[in-house]
Amino acid sequence: MSGAEKADMTKLIELNGKPLGGGKQPLICAPLVGRSRDQLLAEVHIVAAKKPDLLEWRVDFFDDIADTAAVVAMAASLRQNAGGIPLLFTRRSIHEGGEPIALAESDVVELYRAVCASGHVDLVDYEMSRAAGDLQRVQQAARANAIPLIMSYHNFQETPDHDFLCQRFRQAEQLGADVAKVAVMPRNPQDVLTLLGATLQSSQQLGIPLISMSMGSYGALTRMFGWMFGSNVTFAVGASSSAPGQIAIEDLNAVLAMVQKSPA
Amino acid sequence: MSGAEKADMTKLIELNGKPLGGGKQPLICAPLVGRSRDQLLAEVHIVAAKKPDLLEWRVDFFDDIADTAAVVAMAASLRQNAGGIPLLFTRRSIHEGGEPIALAESDVVELYRAVCASGHVDLVDYEMSRAAGDLQRVQQAARANAIPLIMSYHNFQETPDHDFLCQRFRQAEQLGADVAKVAVMPRNPQDVLTLLGATLQSSQQLGIPLISMSMGSYGALTRMFGWMFGSNVTFAVGASSSAPGQIAIEDLNAVLAMVQKSPA
Numbered sequence: 001m002s003g004a005e006k007a008d009m010t011k012l013i014e015l016n017g018k019p020l021g022g023g024k025q026p027l028i029c030a031p032l033v034g035r036s037r038d039q040l041l042a043e044v045h046i047v048a049a050k051k052p053d054l055l056e057w058r059v060d061f062f063d064d065i066a067d068t069a070a071v072v073a074m075a076a077s078l079r080q081n082a083g084g085i086p087l088l089f090t091r092r093s094i095h096e097g098g099e100p101i102a103l104a105e106s107d108v109v110e111l112y113r114a115v116c117a118s119g120h121v122d123l124v125d126y127e128m129s130r131a132a133g134d135l136q137r138v139q140q141a142a143r144a145n146a147i148p149l150i151m152s153y154h155n156f157q158e159t160p161d162h163d164f165l166c167q168r169f170r171q172a173e174q175l176g177a178d179v180a181k182v183a184v185m186p187r188n189p190q191d192v193l194t195l196l197g198a199t200l201q202s203s204q205q206l207g208i209p210l211i212s213m214s215m216g217s218y219g220a221l222t223r224m225f226g227w228m229f230g231s232n233v234t235f236a237v238g239a240s241s242s243a244p245g246q247i248a249i250e251d252l253n254a255v256l257a258m259v260q261k262s263p264a
Numbered sequence: 265m266s267g268a269e270k271a272d273m274t275k276l277i278e279l280n281g282k283p284l285g286g287g288k289q290p291l292i293c294a295p296l297v298g299r300s301r302d303q304l305l306a307e308v309h310i311v312a313a314k315k316p317d318l319l320e321w322r323v324d325f326f327d328d329i330a331d332t333a334a335v336v337a338m339a340a341s342l343r344q345n346a347g348g349i350p351l352l353f354t355r356r357s358i359h360e361g362g363e364p365i366a367l368a369e370s371d372v373v374e375l376y377r378a379v380c381a382s383g384h385v386d387l388v389d390y391e392m393s394r395a396a397g398d399l400q401r402v403q404q405a406a407r408a409n410a411i412p413l414i415m416s417y418h419n420f421q422e423t424p425d426h427d428f429l430c431q432r433f434r435q436a437e438q439l440g441a442d443v444a445k446v447a448v449m450p451r452n453p454q455d456v457l458t459l460l461g462a463t464l465q466s467s468q469q470l471g472i473p474l475i476s477m478s479m480g481s482y483g484a485l486t487r488m489f490g491w492m493f494g495s496n497v498t499f500a501v502g503a504s505s506s507a508p509g510q511i512a513i514e515d516l517n518a519v520l521a522m523v524q525k526s527p528a
Contacts (some may be wrong), residue, residue, distance in 0.1 A: 070438070189380045189460075190464060193460055200454060224488075224519075254522075255519060258515045259484050
């Protein structure tokens, strides 16, 4: 399959007029990690003012996560205060670097279903390692409400090998994800090359947009240059970081501008 | 051989109190490409004010390259006006991206010998693909005057494969270089990973400091992050660039500062 054919087949996701996938430079996503309604409202004002392309609400940080009505109301408020910036809804599990929460996974699935049904979010992220039935129910809810679904894999301990990483991207596509995300921790500089190489190869072989990053200080370059290897979203700090190695939105914008002006 | 043993064996080159090799971040080298004495004097003032760690005088740009006394006098003037920044003397051949000059290679070798004998330069670069006898004569002159010698390989057309690149680094060491330099042109993002991977592996196996870069816009990230993969010098623009993809000293400093402050 030629590159052009593959690009035609890639499903582009439009977010506020910008494509997630196929772009020359990545969308910038800033996390929201407040624990209370007040904290989140203060945070979204600071972060939205920095004009990222996407806001990720990490609901596992939210103290009221067990109160579905409170979560749905919070999503509505975040969107109201986001200045038109699309909202990504994410519960990161403790297995993949998230905060401890008091919900059973079945409750989490119901929460995703309620949030999708509310229409207050633009994108959702659910981990591909969750049970098949849970994945299916989240996917059905997302699809029923025309909300694109990111299926994600995180490893905060290490960077698995090239084939394992390629399989994670492929698995997300096979499971019906609209976007595949892989975030791993490098233990050495070679691990950073492994993540970039697996992203590049997968982006050439798969038909959905990918997101990837190598975390920590070794991985900083992937947050700035991962787009060159097929990663379509990079996470940067508006007010608080949600994972090690994220750099400030201002710094990321500065680097992207440098590369844009760099002579070919 | 363990990393620690290898680090002990690596010959560090001290330049103005800063080590070339073994550093956490790279030395920044800015090229001087003026064609006349006046142009070079104007250029060195602009460039030295930006405080790079090293200045590379690309003598192949110099109109008076055939006049040995003029070259030696120019080297002396550059050093006088460099504000203490060490001077790297380089004739890049047309085979490896340099300017056309009217000298036979034997004349070039004599020029290197005269410049080394003058003591007006701190480092010299000579291409490892030149004839064995020429390499030997340049090396003898450098050694006799205690001037470290970079042996370099450039390819402006493409990026050869991993093994070829590793062989170039190794060849420089085998030929007696004090530093090995490899600069190649990427045709795609994978080529950038190939250059970084070969640099990383060679830096772990060889006992001399390495310099490497991937040129052009794809390669911009190697100019910012090559040090993480074992490249000890990065070339950045003070006044004028000498190769495609070089970014401004100010931009490079900004990125290096971002990485320094980035949380581990």
